[in-house]
Amino acid sequence: MSFIMHLYGEVEPHLSSLIACFSAITSEIFSFTACRQLSQMFFAIIFFHCSEYVLAVAIHGKNSVSLKSLLISKNYMLAMICSLVEYFVEMYFFPEMKEHWLISNTGLAMVVVGEIIRKLAIITAGRSFTHLIKRFHEEHHVLVTNGVYKYIRHPSYCGFFIWSVGTQIMLCNPLSTLAFAVVVWRFFQQRIPYEEFFLRQFFGSDYEEYARRTTSGVPFIK
Numbered sequence: 069m070s071f072i073m074h075l076y077g078e079v080e081p082h083l084s085s086l087i088a089c090f091s092a093i094t095s096e097i098f099s100f101t102a103c104r105q106l107s108q109m110f111f112a113i114i115f116f117h118c119s120e121y122v123l124a125v126a127i128h129g130k131n132s133v134s135l136k137s138l139l140i141s142k143n144y145m146l147a148m149i150c151s152l153v154e155y156f157v158e159m160y161f162f163p164e165m166k167e168h169w170l171i172s173n174t175g176l177a178m179v180v181v182g183e184i185i186r187k188l189a190i191i192t193a194g195r196s197f198t199h200l201i202k203r204f205h206e207e208h209h210v211l212v213t214n215g216v217y218k219y220i221r222h223p224s225y226c227g228f229f230i231w232s233v234g235t236q237i238m239l240c241n242p243l244s245t246l247a248f249a250v251v252v253w254r255f256f257q258q259r260i261p262y263e264e265f266f267l268r269q270f271f272g273s274d275y276e277e278y279a280r281r282t283t284s285g286v287p288f289i290k
């Protein structure tokens with residue numbers, strides 16, 4: 069019994085400061101700002117992934133679609149977790165950082181605009197749009213050059229770029245905004261030439277001509 073009392077005496081000061089810290093964090097988390105920004109983030113993520121899956125099923129049929137169409141990878145989860153850690157740390161130490169509503173609402177607008185551009189691309193391309201890059205030509209795969217594809221060659225990547233960076237601007241997360249912009253941009257910088265290599269094989273001069281009169285849609289990628 070005396071051992072337990074002794075142990076309690078040792079632990080008690082740490083426990084009290086842990087509880088104080090926890091209650092400070094929870095009071096920030098349940099502030100209006102955090103509730104609003106985090107629920108916007110939650111809905112943005114849920115809507116993005118569920119609608120990707122639902123559209124893939126609607127276009128290709130349930131049997132041709134796997135859970136990979138939810139587009140949730142380990143690296144993506146890690147990036148989202150890091151962004152939430154940044155959010156909570158800044159919310160605790162510098163809560164005023166999160167109160168820049170002009171910035172946060174600009175991010176929210178980017179999330180909406182990015183989502184619209186991406187979904188328009190998926191709906192316009194129809195069966196030609198697959199989450200995995202096609203390396204062999206299939207009969208139903210036609211070159212799409214109408215709708216959003218009339219102006220930009222990679223509208224779904226353009227939409228995702230705007231959406232993903234927008235989520236971080238919405239959270240007023242400076243580090244993650246920069247990290248998301250760099251990582252997503254580099255991902256598309258490698259993916260676009262790879263994808264276009266096969267599109268040139270499939271559609272030859274039609275694709276060449278299409279590429280000449282359009283831009284990629286991702287900043288600084290031709």
Ligand SMILES: C[S@@+](CC[C@H](N)C(=O)[O-])C[C@H]1O[C@@H](n2cnc3c(N)ncnc32)[C@H](O)[C@@H]1O
Pocket residue numbers: 189193196197198199200201202209210211212213217221222223224225226263266267
């Ligand atoms: C994830 S989708 C992305 C489509 C496009 N890069 C975009 O951002 O909207 C990838 C698939 O779309 C196909 N694809 C890309 N551009 C296309 C186009 N203009 N017409 C038909 N198929 C296209 C590629 O062959 C690839 O299999």
